[in-house]
Amino acid sequence: MYRLYQHPGSGNCYKIQLLLELLGLPYETVNVNILAGESRTPAFLAHNPVGKVPVLQIGSDDFLPESNAALWYLAEGSRFLPADRRGRAEVVRWLSFEQYSHEPNVATARFWIHFLGNPPQYAERLQEKQEAGRHALRIMDDHLARADYFVGGGYSIVDIALYAYTHVADEADIELAPYPAILAWLARVGGEPGHVAMEY
Amino acid sequence: MYRLYQHPGSGNCYKIQLLLELLGLPYETVNVNILAGESRTPAFLAHNPVGKVPVLQIGSDDFLPESNAALWYLAEGSRFLPADRRGRAEVVRWLSFEQYSHEPNVATARFWIHFLGNPPQYAERLQEKQEAGRHALRIMDDHLARADYFVGGGYSIVDIALYAYTHVADEADIELAPYPAILAWLARVGGEPGHVAMEY
Numbered sequence: 001m002y003r004l005y006q007h008p009g010s011g012n013c014y015k016i017q018l019l020l021e022l023l024g025l026p027y028e029t030v031n032v033n034i035l036a037g038e039s040r041t042p043a044f045l046a047h048n049p050v051g052k053v054p055v056l057q058i059g060s061d062d063f064l065p066e067s068n069a070a071l072w073y074l075a076e077g078s079r080f081l082p083a084d085r086r087g088r089a090e091v092v093r094w095l096s097f098e099q100y101s102h103e104p105n106v107a108t109a110r111f112w113i114h115f116l117g118n119p120p121q122y123a124e125r126l127q128e129k130q131e132a133g134r135h136a137l138r139i140m141d142d143h144l145a146r147a148d149y150f151v152g153g154g155y156s157i158v159d160i161a162l163y164a165y166t167h168v169a170d171e172a173d174i175e176l177a178p179y180p181a182i183l184a185w186l187a188r189v190g191g192e193p194g195h196v197a198m199e200y
Numbered sequence: 201m202y203r204l205y206q207h208p209g210s211g212n213c214y215k216i217q218l219l220l221e222l223l224g225l226p227y228e229t230v231n232v233n234i235l236a237g238e239s240r241t242p243a244f245l246a247h248n249p250v251g252k253v254p255v256l257q258i259g260s261d262d263f264l265p266e267s268n269a270a271l272w273y274l275a276e277g278s279r280f281l282p283a284d285r286r287g288r289a290e291v292v293r294w295l296s297f298e299q300y301s302h303e304p305n306v307a308t309a310r311f312w313i314h315f316l317g318n319p320p321q322y323a324e325r326l327q328e329k330q331e332a333g334r335h336a337l338r339i340m341d342d343h344l345a346r347a348d349y350f351v352g353g354g355y356s357i358v359d360i361a362l363y364a365y366t367h368v369a370d371e372a373d374i375e376l377a378p379y380p381a382i383l384a385w386l387a388r389v390g391g392e393p394g395h396v397a398m399e400y
Contacts (some may be wrong), residue, residue: 049339050301064289066296073289089264089273096266096293099299101250139249 002027003057005047007034009115009200011107011164012067013054018160019074022194035115063142067164068095071157080157090151094158099137105133106165109172130174137179144181148188155192163189168198202227202274203257207234209315209400211307211364212267218360219274219365222394235315266337267364268295271357280357285375290351292307294358297336298349303372305333309372330374337366337379348388368398 002020006013006029020027032038032053040051046056048065055063056070064070072091075081082088109129112122140162143150150158167186169176174181188194202220204228206213206261208283232238232253240251248255255263256270261362264270272291275281282288309329340362343350350358367386369376376383389395 008225025369050297057318058286062286064293066293068296069293071291072292076285083275085276086258086262088276089269091294092272092292093266093269096268096295096299097250099296104300104304142249164221165369 003034004029004055005055005057006030007032007039007042007053010034010053010199011110011168011198012052015067015160015164016054016056016070016074017179017198018196019071019080019157021196022080022160023074023078024194025074036092057186061094068099068157069186071095071160075157080155080160082151082153082156085149087153091156091158092197094150095161097139098158098161101139102133102162103134103165105129105136106169106172109133109174110165110168113169113173114168131170132170133172133174134178137169137176137182139176139180140166141179144185148185151178155189159185164198204229204242205232205253205255205257206234207228207239207253207371209398210234210253211310211368211398214250214257214305214398215267215360215364216254216270217276217398218310218396219271219280219357220241221396222280222392223274223278224394225274246357268299268357268361271295271360275357280355280360282351282353282356287351287353291356291358294350295361297339298358301339302333302336302362303365305329305336305370306372306374308367309333309374310365313373314368314371318378330372333369333372333374334378337369337374337376337382340366343381354388355389359385359389364398 001026004013004027011106032044034053038044038054045051047063050065054067054070055065057063063075072081082091097170109126112118112126149155150162166182202225204213204216204227204398208231234253238244239253245251247263250265254267254270255265257263258273264273272396284289309326313316314325349355350362366382
């Protein structure tokens with residue numbers, strides 16, 4: 001059975017949980033209190049030297065860090081990952097966008113506000129993160145104005161990866177009203193059979 | 201024939217050029233002067249809305265942004281990308297690490313110093329980037345102390361992706377002497393048949 005090391009409310013952890021639910025795979029969760037340093041203990045660093053959740057345990061001594069790597073692993077052979085070369089490259093393209101242009105901005109702004117209580121020393125950088133996050137959302141909205149999902153062929157792990165923090169952008173004090181195509185896409189993703197909400 | 205839109209000296213562009221050379225594939229390059237805003241023109245944004253090089257043109261009207269997506273596309277079916285599910289997930293894991301923990305630190309520090317002439321307004325953040333970059337290098341060194349390459353099975357696109365900015369870390373004022381396993385790995389990668397140096 002899969003074991004997901006997670007922190008409740010982490011969008012990166014939720015990505016994996018959502019796909020496990022969509023695939024109907026059994027799993028158990030282990031909460032790691034990142035705010036109390038539990039992801040920096042020697043035991044945890046042995047599973048993920050980066051010291052972050054999520055980590056997906058896929059075997060008795062086999063631990064897979066990085067949320068998008070777990071998505072790829074779980075989705076292999078399913079309808080959530082294209083089988084063709086061009087489609088897979090497009091998945092890597094958008095997962096790169098998510099890791100470089102979206103998550104470091106939207107998720108970090110949300111973390112500072114929602115988990116750390118918006119401490120004043122981050123005020124200037126918070127604005128920069130929100131601005132960069134809105135730029136990423138603009139790119140997403142332009143894309144979704146012409147397509148129902150990010151990659152041709154339908155709902156994929158790219159949608160899961162980008163949904164995780166986009167659907168809680170309000171917790172980063174980023175309004176989604178200017179992005180109508182994103183709002184329609186969020187409704188499509190949320191209406192997918194087997195969809196579960198993030199618990200926290 | 202592949203067409204690579206690039207900026208000379210960009211490690212992200214070099215990743216693709218290196219793999220094209222290793223695979224012996226014909227290609228042509230188009231220089232895009234990012235310092236003169238040429239990656240932000242409407243024509244270029246139509247190929248990559250993120251406004252960055254590289255973009256790999258793979259068909260008459262088919263443009264693939266994101267360096268690691270191009271690596272994946274080109275490596276499919278070759279010895280540079282594992283065929284098995286676990287190996288591929290490990291590739292996604294390390295490409296995520298490269299995009300999130302390595303490139304934004306080492307490459308950004310290098311960009312500020314090497315391309316922008318180390319302007320004083322970045323001084324405080326430069327130190328943060330260098331510190332975070334050294335932390336990423338420490339994780340890499342620990343891994344490479346136990347393995348010749350990042351993913352089991354040998355030299356892969358992960359090595360190419362991480363080599364691109366690691367081998368010029370000195371241009372980010374980051375010394376590599378504290379990382380002997382990285383130095384040995386750089387020599388292995390540089391000695392690969394067909395290896396070419398970054399031109400700039």
